[in-house]
Amino acid sequence: LEPRRIGTSxxxxxxxxxxxxxxxxxxxLIAHDKEVYDIAWGEAGVFASVSADGSVRIFDLRDKEHSTIIYESPMPDTPLLRLAWNKQDLRYMAxxxxxxxxxxxxxxxxxxxPVAELERHSASVNAIGWAPQSCRHICSAGDDGQALLWELPTxxxxxxxxxxxxxxxxxxxNQLQWSPAQPDWIAIAFGNKMQMLKV
Known part of the structure; x- marks a missing residue:
């Protein structure tokens, strides 16, 4: 939406x-009470972040004095590591x-x-990414060596x-990226390799 802007946590x-x-x-912006681990853009001028304080916060650059906490980890002192904002339906994040x-x-x-919790990995999840062309599909990858493609039901x-x-x-x-230019392809990184998956 705004290619001139980037955000870092x-x-x-x-x-x-x-x-x-x-x-x-x-x-x-001082975004959280502890380390900020990830940031994701929503609409123009709006981003969200996750932190070691266990919260997801939304910021609007038109009002830099305030943020909205939309989620806090149910387990105290449990950091949130990654965040992905659904570009097809901005109501949803993971x-x-x-x-x-x-x-x-x-x-x-x-x-x-939460509207859903996806729990089929057998080890820690490291990466998530929403489909660029669908509001109901998300991919996750983790320490179990698996990339899982999910279709969220109603x-x-x-x-x-x-x-x-x-x-x-x-x-x-360790990481995945779903190509917005070629939405049939997902890149995953593991060990010293990168692989392209056709979905």
Whole structure:
């Protein structure tokens, strides 16, 4: 939405917004009470962040004095490690707890309560990414060496949600990216390799 802006998160509790066309810091916000581990953009001028303080906070650059906490980890002192904002439906975000096999799906209209929890990894989740062309698909990857592709139902069943596709890499997957230009492809990184998965 705004290719001139990038955001960075820092262990000094701040998020910094840069104007890369001018090569300057646009603003720096004290975002959390502890280290900030990830940042994700929503609509123009709006971003969210996750932190070692266990919260997801939304910031609007038009009002830099305030943020909205939309989720706090139910377990005290449990950091939130990653955050992904659904670009097809900005009501939805996903986050992961540090050292957890769970992906938490949030609806910003209903703060504090997850709309779904995806728990089919057998080890810690390291990366998440929403499909660029669909509001209902998300991919996760973790220490179990698996990349799981999920289709979120309208209503979750009593036994949870199962992934629609599973790929085994053979070792811990550290990162993934779903290509916005080629939405049939997901890149995963593990060990000293990067692989492209066609979905």
């Amino acid at each position: 820092s262990i000094d509790t701040t998020c910094t917004i840069w104007d890369i066309e001018k090569g300057v810091v646009e603003t720096q 986050t992961i707890l540090m050292d957890s096999n769970k992906i938490v799906i949030l609806d910003i209209r209903s703060p504090t309560m 209503v979750a069943g009593p036994n949870g949600i199962d992934p629609m596709l599973v790929y085994s890499a053979g070792s811990e997957i």
